[in-house]
Amino acid sequence: MIIDVHAHLGWDHVFDEDFTWEEQLEKHQTFSVDKTILQPASCHDIETVREQHDRIARAARDYPGQFYGMANPNPHLKDAVYEEEVRRCVEELGFVGIKIHTFAHAVHPGGRDGTKVFKLAQKLNVPVMVHTGAGIPFANPTNLIAPALAFPDVNIVMAHCGMMIMAGETAIAMKAAPNLYADITWTAGFNLRHWAHEFGAHRFLFGTDHADNAGTELAKVKTCGLTEEEQEWILHQSAQSVYRLK
Template sequence: MIIDVHAHMGWDQVFDEDFTFEELLEKHDIYGIATTIVQPATCHDLDTVRAQHDAIGELSKRYPGQFLGMANLNPHLPDKVYEAEVRRCMEEHGFAGIKAHTFAHAVHSGSRDGRKVFGLASKLGVPVMVHTGAGIPFANPANLIGVAQDYPELPIVMAHCGMMIMAGETEIAMKACSNLYADITWTAGFNLRHWSHQFGADRFMFGTDHADNTGTELAKVRSCGLSQEDQDWILHGTAKKIYKL
């Protein structure tokens, strides 16, 4: 069993069922994926992201248990608007968590608008996934140390482990905060092996970022020198624990 915790769905892709939905299902069949947590591609306005949230919600109802949603809306929206849409995603669609896209929404995790994501997630009892990497200061993994320490009971998932260019900060952040976890997309196999031995494989989880990456990311986990127990944590155990699946 494999749980894919990080798949983006763009506006055109959401409504192109002949391509994207079938492709996602095909990857489930080929690679034995049990569940994919899907999030919108980044939108800046409320109407567009609501439409994507609704489409993902319909997908999860159409294929119960195979697809879940993750809210991904602009933290710079007014506070009440932001909270209302996140709550709607949880209550109407059963979404599994919230995404903070530091790069696309130009938001620092420790800023006023960044912190409201973590505060709301803490109130709702859901994890936050945060984009890291891409070479911009907003997306540095070490930026998460302060908020992780302020919300020690909140699971925070670092998407991409800094995307190689900031991989060193991933190690610093995980050493500082035990509630920081990582999605392993765009991460080197040798880093995954080293970090799993250093911090435990139960702090890492499988992700693809796009359906086409499924085989590559799976091969990385299976070929980088990890024990079967460690692979099991990465492929499904950690996600089941963090996302309460």
């Protein structure tokens, strides 16, 4: 089984990238991906992100058990507006997580607006994915140590493992808090191998970020020196545990 925990659907208003539905379907067919958690691309206003959330919810309804949703409104929206939309996504649309894009939305995860995301995730009992890597200083993985310790019952997934630029900080963060996990998009195979041995493969999750990246990410898992058991954890078992997918 293969579960992609990091994929987008919609037009990205920060990075000018179109994440299409056709690409997601093709990814499932070409690379035998079984389940994908879709999140909106980067949106500034509530109306646009609500439209993208609704499109993701429609995909989940049309393809039950194959596509799931992750909420990603801008945390700088007014508190009541932000909470209402996230609650709608989780409680009404069945979404399985929340995203903080530290870079696209200029959010420090330990700041006021970052903290409100973790508080809400705790109430709703869902994980939080946080962009790490490009986007210093907000995207530094060590910024997640304090939130992880403050909310020990919230699973936090560090998107991209800090990329290469913040790989060292990823290891520091994972040593500090057991509820920190990481998706493996845009990270090096040798780091993944070392970290799986050091921290356990159960703390790493497969993802693509962009559908075009699926083959590359799969090849990395299969060729970087992981055991069969470690590959199984990364490709689907970790996601099933963290996001409680059946």
